[in-house]
Amino acid sequence: MFRWARTFSTASPFLKNASMASPSLRQHSFQVFRDVSPLRQLRRQLLLDKKTLGFVPTMGALHEGHLALIRQAAAENTDVVVSIYVNPTQFGVNEDLSSYPRTWDSDVAKLEQLNDEFARLEGETGRITAILAPTSKVMYPTLPPSSEIDGDGSFVTITPISRKLEGECRPVFFRGVATVCMKLFNIVQADRAYFGQKDVQQTVVIKRMVQDFYVDTEIKIGETVREHDGLAMSSRNVYLGNRRRAVGLVLYNALKAAESEYNSGKMARSDILGAANSVASRVLSEQQALSPTERALYEVDYISLADPDTLDEVKSIDPAKGAIISGAVKMAPLEESKPGEDCGLGDGQVSVRLIDNLIFKPRA
């Protein structure tokens, strides 16, 4: 479909600013931008060259879920921009901004590996052309980024859907997400942008924003990537450790139990949520019966059965629309660890909020 060189040739107009002092030294196979204008130059050139651009916004700490999105973006576009930016305005003042994993070197290594993989496909797929890793001064050029609910700044708000579900626990979250995505979309001007279904409310908010503001970028949703046992991939999973990781699977299992009800023909909220809640409380009872060195406790923030467009809770599933079942579970810190136990980054003392969801497709 199209071809690209494994490394930039010296004829590339985009190499002018890159250090080429020692050509034997391995260069990145993509450019790294910290600011906007050189990326805009690249974007203009891609347009004139009739290339297509896919965009994968991330907060770094890349895992297989991100890589799957980038593969999808490369399959559907000649060029891919990946942004890595931990956006402060989507973390509430008491949330885990400071402990959010920052893993630049391993992120870059993973992206290099992906480009190697794409190169072996020899023109069957696109490639990662650039990473955008802006500073907060670039992303918030006039006022410091505020995480206060009543904080000042330039924001995009998408209500009422931003107040539901995750927004109930995290009141500034989707304001921060919509705001940073509007900025990134305007900077990158991609043909397509890719988001994972794991953050399902985020996908609903972003699609609504793109529709209401006529953002000229198509939003594509990639399926949730899971571990072999079904745990949804998440950058926060590194804080779990083995014990909480095993128990944390309860959320997925609860959602799967609900899905079985739907697949068996049930439509009533009580039937479907009943199945999920019964898994969640059974597992919690089992854990509570264990000793502090064996157990992992958790709280269920919510399990929701909602309309896929409005995120309004539904009493009964409309077979023409289907539904989204989603949930959030907060894994408490370990009470006591065993000698030699793998308790994860932060020694099991960081509480970890897990979210997951399944889409119930319409029954036509």
Next chain:
Amino acid sequence: MFRWARTFSTASPFLKNASMASPSLRQHSFQVFRDVSPLRQLRRQLLLDKKTLGFVPTMGALHEGHLALIRQAAAENTDVVVSIYVNPTQFGVNEDLSSYPRTWDSDVAKLEQLNDEFARLEGETGRITAILAPTSKVMYPTLPPSSEIDGDGSFVTITPISRKLEGECRPVFFRGVATVCMKLFNIVQADRAYFGQKDVQQTVVIKRMVQDFYVDTEIKIGETVREHDGLAMSSRNVYLGNRRRAVGLVLYNALKAAESEYNSGKMARSDILGAANSVASRVLSEQQALSPTERALYEVDYISLADPDTLDEVKSIDPAKGAIISGAVKMAPLEESKPGEDCGLGDGQVSVRLIDNLIFKPRA
């Protein structure tokens, strides 16, 4: 610099949807779009043809101020899009949305005249290529447009500058303006967008929005266009009538008195605002002394001396930055009219809020 045909040739790709049944019938010299996708097609073609696009957003009721902006846009771009849309979300629930003048036929006639004027310049200037006159369902595709302060929807908010000055009296105004402009900017994707200095706070809010969200459109400000005696052109002036129109000049005269102080070397707030306030109260006393058939009363909403970027009130003008002096005056309905008096649209019973401003340039 470039040439354009006075009317579309039949080869124009943009004429496909226009009615050409009766070629003797006068066609518009521009296209009229009510929806987004055909305008996007036009925009893409302009890009491929390396044309440049200027955009003048309006709420219709076009006057010389708008026409000056369109002339500027045509002088600086090959093609100009003018939008005509009375945006409900920038009118508060108790404001004059319903009485805002709607004058489609005369607006179109004025734009036709402008294109005639541009045609006579034979390639020395660009032309109006399209009018965008969207429905509210197009501009607010998901939820009905809300003017409530706590109303739901997809909004852009720019604080704290939106709360100052006009925002104090009109709490939803700049949220509505920023929101509709973000939509329009994304739809039109102009190289340059043109706003009049008369709405100076609007220019500050829009420039801030473009900066913070990396909107890829340059904002250009056109000077305030005034009647022969100095009254700033405004779509709302048609409601004034002769008597209130004459007295309404008080605002401009107050600002000019302040400007004289600045030009004579004064920098202190008290000196500069003192001069303005003394004009405003002297004229009001003069009016109050007249009979109800002769006088026109008003209230001063504010007269502000502010920093040009933040709109913070200043105690003393920083000579390196200069300042903005701005004010708003509400002309009350006439108490009694005289037989045969021209009281303006609405018979002098519509109260009319006038705003105006002057920029004090930095003294280097």
